[in-house]
Amino acid sequence: MNGVTIEVDGTGVEVPEESSLLTAVRAAGIELPALCSDDRLSPAGSCRTCLVRAEGRVAAACVTPASPGMRVDTASDEVVRLRRDAVEVIVSALPPRSLADGGPGELAHVCRSMGIGPEAAQGVGGRGGDESHPYVHLDRDLCIACGRCVRMCSEVQGTFALTLVGRGGDTVVAPGTGGPWAESDCVACGGCVDTCPTGAITQPGPARGLTSAFHPSQARTRTTCGYCGVGCALDVIAHDGEVTAVLPARDGPVNRGHACVKGRFSHGYRTSPERLTRPLLRRDGVLEPVGWDEAVAHVARGLRAAVDAGGPDSVAAISSARATNEENYLVQKFMRVVIGTNNVDNCSRLCHSPSAAGLTASFGLSGGTDTFDDVERADCLLVVGANPVEAHPVVGARLLRQVLHGAGLVVADPRAVGLALHADVHLRPRPGTNVALFHGLAHVLLAEGLADEAFLRERATGLPELTELLADYPPDRVADTTGVPAADLVAAARLYGRAERPAIVYGLGVTEHLHGTDGVRSLANLAILRGAVGTDRGYGVNPLRGQNNVQGASDMGALPDLLPGYGKVTDPAVRARAEGVWGVPVPGRPGLRIPDMFAAARAGDLRALWVIGEDVRATDPDANQVARALETCPLVVCNELFLSETARHADVVLPVASWLEKDGTFVNFDRRFQRVRPAVPPPGQTRTDFDTLRAVAGAMGVDLACATPADALAECGRLAPVFAGLSYDRLDREGSVPWPCTAPDRPGEARLYRERFSTPDGRAHLAAAPYLPPGERPDDEYPLVLVTGRRWAHYNSGSMTRRGGNLALDPVDFLDLHPDDAGRYDVRDGEQVTVESRHGQARLIARTGDQTAPGQVFCSFHFPASGVNRLTSDVADTVTSCPEYKVTAVRVAAS
Ligand SMILES: Nc1nc2c(c(=O)[nH]1)N[C@H]1C(S)=C(S)[C@@H](COP(=O)(O)OP(=O)(O)OC[C@H]3O[C@@H](n4cnc5c(=O)[nH]c(N)nc54)[C@H](O)[C@@H]3O)O[C@H]1N2
């Protein structure tokens, strides 16, 4: 440690440079109150409760730097009295109830430790509260104006929703917009709740007063969030089998004491009366509850009959990126070992399959190139087709923080998304024109001598072909194709090109296109041209993977062409390795991808489909055609939490446990394995996906082995060298381990390609793919381009977030459109509209604003009843079949 040694009450203590005296005193094991301080925040030095005597002078420890050799006294009568006075002054303004029940909060704890009793609280109160918000309540009488909530909201979350209002003793926190909390800019990350030392800002209900620092004597379970791919470490507090609170873990490797509305608060779905708790079987057209034995026997018989009638390839499974690695491992093992087919896929198909294909082709492995921590070293961020402020809020907050600390920011998104408001340059390409945009940027890098020639010579291939192609992409021509002004393009290329440590972060705006894989590869070109990947000069190229475990579902081989660890099923050596572990032959022909499964079903070639945790009827594109496929398929089995659109039409529905109720691991977007642990028991008769697979295999006469999830991970490690070093023991010890991790005694590789790329020739491959237009294009009949994507309060099909408080935060399914278009098509703000495409119809509520550009409209797909995916087409990425969700030609009319 590069440290500073100081003396605290006569004892030496060493702390890192730039530490405060508060850190040093605490490192010495001495407790000091510090009511305006939180180690996630910059110090304020306003409450005077951490007074010490340093080098003879009284000082607030939280704002005084520890300098070498300093002598600090914390224990003399004088400073003890000063601190006590400071706390007493604060407490005296509070009403007696602030300390009456000895609450679990920080202030109560401080008072207890100082022997200050409830009688010290003599305020009259009467300042009222705000209970308008479902998750965040304010009791103004308990506010001590320490400002921690305000700083949490600005410094950590980056939302700037809160402020202190009033004067002197009447100062109190309030939403910056005036008005009630529920109408403020608050995005319910829970940061203010988690830092408030007095219980002035709390989560309503039994969690009142619990924070990540103060949850004494409560049973808690460390787990990993089951919503998006960020992989926030959470501590779940439970009581009597119910979740009381979910608190962000301070030592979470990605979230570091932060979380978002979903992980923090959206667990109400668990106890929804609509939660499935018994298996259902369709009889005479109606789904009826049955026992597990009957349901399992029915599934086993049905699968066997399908294989007998049509062969193994007439059965397919869609595995869940919401489920654990071990469950995904078992799904693909079940299909390959019990059924004998490679017909298994997961929602990565709909999402980042172009990333997997593109990054593998460019660099060698299927995942982001670096650890997200390196973003904190980046001096320029290029955020492309991603809206992390809404879809990955904890990452969005960390990116924004980096920008507020001075990093340059280029945002490429047709919409004015949250980060765009802070961008140096906001590029607004027409949807579907990324490849031209990226080539335009690359053109400028080469033209202006911003490429890293030594890197290109020593570590890359493909420069001549790319250089030749880029001659056709000068800024003015790219401006015509993309709609991005040439000057903006040049400015963006210079920012990225001149940065010392540039970072690329991207999302579905790159992948969900007809040429999504080309998009990923031409984006990767930029990092290669700059030598900003596989070196210490940047944060490479990193997709913000979507689902909690979409990286893992693919890692585990729930893919039609790849076995666990990405060995090709067509490679005899790879198959032989799996056969050695499984003891049966592994089929060598790649299986069906999700859209091909539906096509096969419509053609009568698919006789059974097991859908595990994906609401395909709501979230796959061209939903009318998906419905037709499922109606034609003789047996549809669905593992679900709720009667989703898919479950509603299934033949058998198996009720399953959710992430809060089961054991396993997830892999997050920066390739970290992290543990998932049951915090509460699964409700009713629900079982884990893991158990349902073992049970059906058993009923078909096959022992899948892997008695526990830990066994499944161990078995996977024997099959796939990149996971060989992982085990539950190790994860329990180390918290998180990235892959590749090839041996128990070797660390995982968070940063890839430092010596060589993992391509066959060890080099990064530049791609020279020309720009080709999107599959759907507007015309006179369908004049608008519909882009679909995410909103902050809901999650995908919305099955979990529409059941609970999030619905109050975002109750309406909006179609965003520009006021010009509203005028042109005679649609008024707030009015119901019918949206029509060449494929189907949806109903939404119009919302006008300039977040979307003229000629474009935007909506989510979080409310299946609106029918948004009846609009989207079957156009898909030419390489991976990822749907073109981001471009659909539509027309809009008031309805
Ligand atoms: N709150 C919430 N969070 C989520 C989810 C959720 O449903 N809700 N879902 C999770 C999942 S599964 C995923 S995959 C991730 C997705 O996370 P993101 O990829 O961030 O999500 P999207 O909103 O689908 O798309 C990102 C952006 O792409 C832009 N875009 C569209 N077309 C183009 C184009 O041609 N070029 C460029 N440059 N940009 C374009 C859109 O305007 C949009 O802002 O989020 C995860 N997190």
Ligand SMILES: Nc1nc2c(c(=O)[nH]1)N[C@H]1C(S)=C(S)[C@@H](COP(=O)(O)OP(=O)(O)OC[C@H]3O[C@@H](n4cnc5c(=O)[nH]c(N)nc54)[C@H](O)[C@@H]3O)O[C@H]1N2
């Ligand atoms: N128009 C449009 N459509 C899109 C997209 C888009 O951008 N635009 N994005 C696409 C993308 S990126 C994705 S990833 C998909 C997501 O689409 P889905 O995967 O269908 O969406 P989810 O709502 O995340 O989860 C599906 C179901 O899993 C259930 N579930 C949750 N946990 C578990 C579990 O542990 N086990 C089981 N068996 N079930 C569980 C939930 O109740 C839910 O009904 O949507 C795609 N659809």
Ligand SMILES: [Mo]
């Ligand atoms: Mo996704």
